[in-house]
Amino acid sequence: MTPLLTESELREGVRRTAAAIAETYAGSPVTIVGVLTGSLVFVADLIRHLEMPLRIAFVQARSYWGPATQPGSLYLDVSRLPQLRGQHVLLVDDIFDTGRTMEALVRELTRHEPQSLRSAVLLRKQGRQEVALAPDFVAFDIPDAFVVGYGLDFNDLYRNLPYLAVLNQAAAEDASR
Ligand code: IMP
Ligand code: MG
Numbered sequence: 001m002t003p004l005l006t007e008s009e010l011r012e013g014v015r016r017t018a019a020a021i022a023e024t025y026a027g028s029p030v031t032i033v034g035v036l037t038g039s040l041v042f043v044a045d046l047i048r049h050l051e052m053p054l055r056i057a058f059v060q061a062r063s064y065w066g067p068a069t070q071p072g073s074l075y076l077d078v079s080r081l082p083q084l085r086g087q088h089v090l091l092v093d094d095i096f097d098t099g100r101t102m103e104a105l106v107r108e109l110t111r112h113e114p115q116s117l118r119s120a121v122l123l124r125k126q127g128r129q130e131v132a133l134a135p136d137f138v139a140f141d142i143p144d145a146f147v148v149g150y151g152l153d154f155n156d157l158y159r160n161l162p163y164l165a166v167l168n169q170a171a172a173e174d175a176s177r
Helices: 007-025 040-047 100-110 169-176
Strands: 003-005 030-036 054-062 075-077 088-096 116-125 137-142 164-166
Touching (some): 007 137, 030 040, 030 100, 075 100, 100 116
Parallel strands (some): 030 054, 030 088, 088 116
């Protein structure tokens, strides 16, 4: 598959985003809440650029079922969250598409009464948003195409590609078998 973002472009975007995050929190401790499974690579790279006190937690969200490239009903699992009351919380996801996942997670995490709640995403797809909410940190704006790699999947495959690619027909067929 042809890269939409190469490994070095991703590295640079993650570095830039980490710098903006570090500047915002100015040394205050932050609890990073990653959204499984797609954010795992982004979270792993992002935290190694963040020289600040931080804790890491994960929630699970799922809106794509099987070989689909359009979202279905949203499933959220927040059962592994630590105490968030009074903490600075940064939600980290792979991609802001319709925004429904982030909107639902913000609503859920707000109930935990954090001191502050912000969001960071690796990618934002242009022209797809269906919510009023906007992420606080965006590493890259990308065109409206289904992308895989760097944590993002199609039918649970291709998360391990070190670059980001637009899913092509052949790869979609391979992953649907
Ligand atoms: P939203 O709720 O529509 O914003 O979708 C967010 C979730 O859908 C992300 O966390 C991704 O897991 C998934 N998603 C959206 N677009 C893509 C894509 O192009 N490739 C892979 N996963 C995607
Ligand atoms: Mg996801």
